[in-house]
Amino acid sequence: MPVPLATYRVQLHAEFGFEAAAAIADYLSALGVSHLYASPYLQANQGSTHGYDILDHSRVSEEIGGAEAHAKLCETLGRNRLGQILDVVPNHMSISSRDNVWWWDVLENGQSSLYAHYFDVDWQPPEQKLHDTVLLPILGDHYGRIVDAGEIKLQHNNGSFTFHYHDHVMPVAPRSLNELLERAARRCDSPDLAFIADSFANLPHSTATDGPSVTRRHRDKEVLRKQLSRLCAENPAIASAIDSLVEEINVSPNEIDLLLDRQNYRLAYWRSAGQELDYRRFFDINTLVSMRIEDERVFHDMHVLVLKWVRQGVLDGLRVDHPDGLRDPAQYFQRLKQAVPHGWIVVEKILEPGETLPQDWPVAGTTGYDFLNRLGSLLIDQEGEGPISEFYSRFTGVSTDYLAMVHQKKHFVLKKLFGSDINRLTFLLAKVCERQKRYRDYSRRELDAMLREVIACFPVYRSYVRAEAGQVSDRDTLYVTEAIESAKRHRPEIDEDLLDFLRDLLLLRVRGTLESELVMRFQQHTGPVMAKGIEDTVFYNYNRLVALNEVGGDPGRFGLALDQFHADCRETQEHWSQSMIATTTHDTKRSEDVRARISLLAEIPDRWAEAVERWARHNEPYKTGGFPDRNIEYLLYQTLVGAWPIDTARTLQYVQKVAREAKAYTSWTDPDPDYEEALRSFVVALLADPWFVADLNGFLTPLIEPGRINSLAQVLIKLTAPGVPDIYQGNELWDLSLVDPDNRRPVDYETRRRLLDVLQTATAEEVLARSDEGLPKMWVTKQALALRKRLPVNFGPEGEYRPILAEGPRADHVVAFARGHGCVVVAPRLPLRLGGRWENTTLPLPDGEWYNELTGDLVPGGSTPLATLLKRFPVALLSSAEH
Structure with a gap:
């Protein structure tokens, strides 16, 4: 099974399903990637935009197209010589719908459920009142108030009973039906119904977990349910008596309460989850329950389709989501590798600086956040740390x-x-x-x-x-x-x-x-x-230079030295040469191009400070009661610099999210309408202010081209550094997206097809002339992928990563390395401080003649002036002329 040459990540959902993914297969093949890398597409919640809220592991998502469309996608990918990588979710499942039949069975049958051990539920938690029950924190107010208001209703339908609370539906425990059915039997004088009522009462208790009791309970309850259904259908008087009783119960809060008290779950105010929840969640999301994947049966049932696809060659590999949630990740990966020994497996493991993957994980590597942060830090001027820090503290007080x-x-x-x-x-x-x-x-x-x-x-x-x-x-x-x-x-x-x-x-x-x-x-x-403390809180509060605020990053470390970057790449080549490397993902706080532009601020700290002071003075009248605060205002200015041009609607959506994530004045659980209105009105006013917009444009104009140089350096290094590069949907052109949902907007593939066709005959000068369209980034992407395909050994495990150190006064401004003996990569860094002035700095190219894949120039080996090498295009990709 082949290790990918390069992957292309797509987010599948109702508006971009299997059919839409199949429609771009020929485009992806022409671009040069080897594998489509898909977000999870097993059956998830209706309307899911990400697929991580899986309800059923035994079928593909109907909303995305279902099994037939999935089969057509796979066939189309094969026809275009593309493989497929799938994102899998072993840690948790969604419990927000009755379509999760495992969870429904647990709610109905408690510990005697066939699936009770599938979920990480504590049946004997510290709170005595929760023993032998599952807390369901779904109510909008305290339980008693909800019951007294009549918001929870019992429904009967052809022998089946359910509780309903707005959109929530819960099963009724079979044993709890006996009293209701006994009363109905007396009313309609039905010995058959009385027998069924007694039989429900005699079912094994929900706390009986021995095999015979569980088997008898599940067998008998289904037989009784069918008998009750048949009895209701054959005798309208019996159905009428039951329905009449249900109506009476629904108008009596006490009766509803008594019946709810006999269930295997306890309905509760949603806020109670913070202190009393008795099942383990995915982070703080109550509707995502953690799984006991360490159980072999659970492992099998959650991977039944995925493993079959890998064995059949439908999939070449898997991206494993959130392994840190698993009880024993090493056991999981060993079991997974044993099941699909030739599969390419990468893990969404967030490594802190200096941390490495555990050696007993039989995986190819991570999904690339470690690389993302190293490369992003390399583009930041460490000399700017002092002035940037001083101004940030002075301006915000943070x-x-x-x-x-x-x-x-x-x-x-x-x-x-x-x-x-x-x-x-x-x-x-x-x-x-x-x-x-x-x-x-x-x-x-x-x-x-x-x-x-x-x-x-x-x-x-x-x-x-x-x-x-x-x-x-x-x-x-x-x-x-x-x-x-x-x-x-x-x-x-x-x-x-x-x-x-x-x-x-x-x-x-x-x-x-x-x-x-x-x-x-x-x-x-x-x-x-x-994750919640740093990724989703600190990263929206510590706004010194937000280009550093990425998952797995350390915003407290300002930049990365060139020699350390080279050392990290050599280590990757030696130990994790098949790891995924990325610069933008579906979870990044900002796209690679937004970060590349914001990084420039470290090179011009004084001009940046002057601009912020000027903007803050001018925009002060737009504040309400002193809000928004200076910290989020400072973040907003960085965001506008990085993502401009950005419209008001996108900006408003973004600032509301960051304010709630920061949790300083408002939050998702306790939104402050006054603060959020002050923030909203501030954004609307400043974006409608001609002076501010003009001044922002004036500040930004000199940064556009250097920001693009940063982006080209970033994409070229990613596509040629040790590892398997991933391209996030749409990022083969400039993409100025922010955190989700902004980065999940529709991608214009027709424009991308047209531009890819242009590249068939374009010169380097013609490519640069259409820079506003993103053509240089697509050109670098296409040419680098083509070279990887032509020289696979150079970029594989047998290859070599060898730094090439420039000589001269601006040597620190170039990142250069050789991949084996057939490829040399050259990219500038800190372009504002460089200012295009190489001052006789040279690069000692290996002997021989070299062909520049981006310009078509032939370059002799030996000491080569960087001004000459990068004259026609901002970055250089050289291949040995003999290749």
């Missing part, structure tokens, strides 16, 4: 102490979003401490405080201790120890002995069944806190 903000915001989300998760973890730790005479006297409150602090101090997304296997790696020891020592510094009032005990637990120095469970649970909680 500290540039990044680590302090990370610590603060992780505590914030622990309190606001993850209370129920910490409660369960604390309960488990308390049970562990009860068995230790030295630690049994610590209160639940002390244990809770310690866990929160250690999680807030955890330096990476998670550790990967395998408690059942007794495996602790050196990296696990390093990160756990770092978290414990950091917690001691932050909270000296916490007993050091207790913290050391937690360290020993997490590193398996204290063993036991409960202890192992604590370790595995702890590891599943640090990642969500990291």
Whole structure:
């Protein structure tokens, strides 16, 4: 099974389904990619725009086109010599619809469900009132108020009963029907109905989990349901008696309450999820429940179609979403690799700077965030850190102490979003401490405080201790120890002995069944806190230079030195040469071209500060009561510089999202209408202000071309660096999109087809003349992909990455490297400071004659002036003339 030459990511949904993807197969083939890389397309929620909310793993999405359209897509891809990579979601499923038949069965049958062990539900949580039930936090107000208002209704349909609350539908537990049916039987004097009522009452209880009881319950309840349906159809008087009783129950809050109290779930106010939820979620999303994928049966049933497609050659590989949510990622990947040994597997693992993938994961690598951040940082002028930092603090009043903000915001989300998760973890730790005479006297409150602090101090997304296997790696020891020592510094009032005990637990120095469970649970909680605290909070508050604010990045580190970038690339070539590398994804906060332009601000900190001060003074009258605050105003100005031209509607959608994600004055759960109106009116006013728009354009005009040079350098390096490059839909041309949903707008493929045709005969000068259309970026993309296809060994595992260091006064302004003996890549960096003045800086090209794939020029080996090499085109891609 081939490793991709290059992938092209598409987001599938109702407006761009299998048929639309098939229609661009010939275009993608002509562009030069080898594989279509599709977002998840198993059956998801109706209207899903991303596919991560899967309801049914046994069928493809009907909304995207269904099985027939999927088959046609696969056939079309094959005809165009394209493979296919699919995004898979092993961590969670959506539970927002009855179409999830596994979850429906759990709600109906509780622990005796055939699928009870599929979901990560705690049937004995700390709260006694939730024992043997699943909390469903779906109500818009407190339970009693909703019931008293008559908003929950019981419905009967041909022998089947359901509860309805607006769009939510819940099953009725079979055993709970006995009283209703007994009353109906008395009214219509039906011994048959009375027999059915008694039989429902005699079903095995929902807490009976032994095999015979589960089998009998499921067999008998279905037989009884069919009998009841038949009885209602044959005897209208019986159906009428039941319907009459249902009507009476629906007008009696007490009767509705009594019947709901007998269910295997407990309906609750949606806000209660923050403190009492008894199932593990995907982050803080109540409608996405985590799966026990470590169970072999669950693994099989969730991969039944995907594995078949890989074995049949329909798919060449898989992109695995959110592996950090899994109980034992190593076990999962080993099982996956065993099932499809020749499949190309990459993982959406967010690596913090300096962190590497665990060695026991049999995967090709990550999905490329690590590369994205290294390359983006390379384009930022480190000399600009001082003035940029000073102005940011002075203008906004926000500290540039990044680590302090990370610590603060992780505590914030622990309190606001993850209370129920910490409660369960604390309960488990308390049970562990009860068995230790030295630690049994610590209160639940002390244990809770310690866990929160250690999680807030955890330096990476998670550790990967395998408690059942007794495996602790050196990296696990390093990160756990770092978290414990950091917690001691932050909270000296916490007993050091207790913290050391937690360290020993997490590193398996204290063993036991409960202890192992604590370790595995702890590891599943640090990642969500990291993601929500940093990606979805800090990255919208720490706005010093937002080009650095990307998933897996460290905005506290300002830029990257050239020698470090080369060292990282050599390491990738040696250890992860088949890893995916990316510059834009469906989850990036800003597109690659937006970041490339914003990065320029580090090269002109004084001019940037003057512009912001000028804009802030002019726009002050547009504020309402001093709002919006200076921090989001500063973010807005950076956004306008990066994404301009951008219309008011897109800007409004974006600023509302960033304000709610920042959670400083408003949020998704507690929106502040006054603050958001002040923000809205500010944006509308300044974008309608002719002076501001003219001044913004005046500031921006000198940045357009350097920003494009940054973009061309970025795309060329990505397409030739070690790894498998991915192109996010539409980004073969300039794309100034912001975070989703902005980056999921329709892509104009007709324009792209037309421009690709133009490239068949265009010269380098003609390409540059149409720069406003994005032709230079498509040209670099097409030519680099063609060279990869022509010289696969140079770019594969057997290839070589060899830095080429320039000589002369501007040597730091060029990134150059050789791939094997047949390819040389040359790209400028920090173009504003360079100003096109190479000042006799030269590049020592390898011996021989070289052909510039972007200009058609022949270039001799040896010391070559960069001014000459980059005269006709901003970047250079050289191949050995003999090739």
